[in-house]
Amino acid sequence: MIKLINVSFSYGEKNVLEDINLVFDKGVTVVLGPNGSGKTTLLKVAAGLYKPSRGKVLIGGVNIWDSPPETTIPIRRKIVYVHEKPILLRGTVLYNVSYGLKLRGSDTESSRRKAMEILRRFGIEDLAYRNSRELSTGQAQLVSIARALAVSPQYLLLDEPTSNLDKNRRAILEETIRNLSDTIVVVATHDRLFAEKFPRKIVRLENGKIVDRA
Amino acid sequence: MYSMSIFYDAIAIALRSLAISGLATLLASTWCVPIAVKLSGTRSRVGKAILGILNASIGLPTVIVGLVLYLFLSRAGPLGFLRLLYTPYAIVIGQSILVTPLLTFLMADSLSHLKDTILELAYSLGATRRQAILTLLRESLPHIISSMLVSFNRAVGELGVALMLGGNIRGLTRVMTTAIALEVEKGEFELALTLGGFLLLTTSFITLLIRALRWRK
Numbered sequence: 319m320i321k322l323i324n325v326s327f328s329y330g331e332k333n334v335l336e337d338i339n340l341v342f343d344k345g346v347t348v349v350l351g352p353n354g355s356g357k358t359t360l361l362k363v364a365a366g367l368y369k370p371s372r373g374k375v376l377i378g379g380v381n382i383w384d385s386p387p388e389t390t391i392p393i394r395r396k397i398v399y400v401h402e403k404p405i406l407l408r409g410t411v412l413y414n415v416s417y418g419l420k421l422r423g424s425d426t427e428s429s430r431r432k433a434m435e436i437l438r439r440f441g442i443e444d445l446a447y448r449n450s451r452e453l454s455t456g457q458a459q460l461v462s463i464a465r466a467l468a469v470s471p472q473y474l475l476l477d478e479p480t481s482n483l484d485k486n487r488r489a490i491l492e493e494t495i496r497n498l499s500d501t502i503v504v505v506a507t508h509d510r511l512f513a514e515k516f517p518r519k520i521v522r523l524e525n526g527k528i529v530d531r532a
Numbered sequence: 533m534y535s536m537s538i539f540y541d542a543i544a545i546a547l548r549s550l551a552i553s554g555l556a557t558l559l560a561s562t563w564c565v566p567i568a569v570k571l572s573g574t575r576s577r578v579g580k581a582i583l584g585i586l587n588a589s590i591g592l593p594t595v596i597v598g599l600v601l602y603l604f605l606s607r608a609g610p611l612g613f614l615r616l617l618y619t620p621y622a623i624v625i626g627q628s629i630l631v632t633p634l635l636t637f638l639m640a641d642s643l644s645h646l647k648d649t650i651l652e653l654a655y656s657l658g659a660t661r662r663q664a665i666l667t668l669l670r671e672s673l674p675h676i677i678s679s680m681l682v683s684f685n686r687a688v689g690e691l692g693v694a695l696m697l698g699g700n701i702r703g704l705t706r707v708m709t710t711a712i713a714l715e716v717e718k719g720e721f722e723l724a725l726t727l728g729g730f731l732l733l734t735t736s737f738i739t740l741l742i743r744a745l746r747w748r749k
């Protein structure tokens with residue numbers, strides 16, 4: 319479980335999150351809100367990528383900004399955040415999807431096998447040996463989601479995962495998320511249709527404040 | 533009459549030049565890469581000041597670097613006991629210091645475009661600090677190599693350091709630029725022109741490589 323206690327965040331002078339108290343628990347939580355309301359920032363703070371300017375972030379009960387790396391690395395390795403604008407590394411699609419597994423010390427062979435399996439699930443195994451720079455935006459988004467799923471994270475934070483996906487790929491993603499029964503999933507999205515596909519909790523953000531929960 | 537022996541002399545000198553300047557660039561990279569990683573995209577005042585100083589010292593006259601190092605390495609100097617003066621090692625060290633501002637600044641500049649994004653991506657997938665930096669270096673490899681090539685070009689074409697620290701000793705520290713200077717002074721243009729051609733070929737080839745790298749990424 320991810321717990322945010324009195325969390326505020328600012329970029330320099332600009333306050334973007336204000337006094338957020340929130341728990342992300344088993345199942346799917348959808349974060350809604352207009353452009354610039356702070357969804358991306360909230361997810362990055364919850365993923366332990368951005369340090370809050372005030373308040374605490376507890377992941378599995380551990381305060382990740384107040385513990386030594388020996389404690390936080392294993393915890394950080396259970397969380398994956400997927401950027402809304404896909405960021406791919408130089409090299410093939412297969413290299414990208416295996417990247418997270420390699421970070422965790424998997425050997426080349428087994429990480430490739432796992433990566434191929436995920437690519438197949440998304441129906442993009444034919445992209446495996448393509449250069450990551452030569453993908454369409456939607457393909458890049460799929461690859462970055464596949465890369466996250468490859469490490470079987472316990473916490474999966476998806477930022478606008480459907481913004482470039484076609485109907486079929488949305489359905490596959492939907493199905494995949496539904497099957498992640500032991501995973502804590504957080505999705506920031508504008509895509510109401512997609513959000514409505516899950517039994518879910520909703521958090522609505524406006525100007526960096528939570529205005530509604532359901 | 534142009535004799536083949538001049539050509540062979542020129543080849544030997546050119547190879548020595550390439551080896552010395554290549555080693556100097558590699559040696560400089562051992563400290564320039566970590567400094568560039570640290571300084572790129574820095575928001576701290578000290579970091580920005582250091583970058584400013586590096587930028588300002590890119591055009592440092594080679595004779596100044598040569599002179600200062602000469603004072604250090606000469607018999608009476610603080611490092612005189614190392615007996616490095618007039619050895620190829622002295623040129624390697626001198627050129628590595630000469631290219632440090634250029635190499636560090638170029639790398640820091642190109643890393644700064646990728647740093648935040650790539651580090652954040654690496655962390656988002658569970659990288660340790662070390663792994664994240666290795667990922668950043670891997671992503672920046674074309675930039676790093678092209679910065680090294682630019683620095684190599686500066687090293688291989690400079691005269692001041694090679695002359696003052698190497699002494700232009702035949703078969704030991706004579707490199708393309710020092711040999712050209714000497715031969716012209718003696719009024720013998722054959723070797724000088726041959727070496728001039730080699731030097732031009734080298735630097736043009738490196739420039740082409742740099743362009744190819746820019747184009748590829």
Ligand SMILES: Nc1ncnc2c1ncn2[C@@H]1O[C@H](COP(=O)(O)OP(=O)(O)OP(=O)(O)O)[C@@H](O)[C@H]1O
Nearest residue numbers: 329332334351352353354355356357358359360402
């Ligand atoms: N790097 C940054 N520096 C300064 N301000 C930023 C930065 N990133 C975001 N902001 C500001 O923080 C606020 C929240 O941004 P955020 O990206 O979290 O919004 P969002 O809800 O994800 O928006 P969208 O729906 O467009 O993705 C915005 O007002 C934005 O201008």
Ligand SMILES: [Mg+2]
Nearest residue numbers: 357358402477
């Ligand atoms: Mg956003």
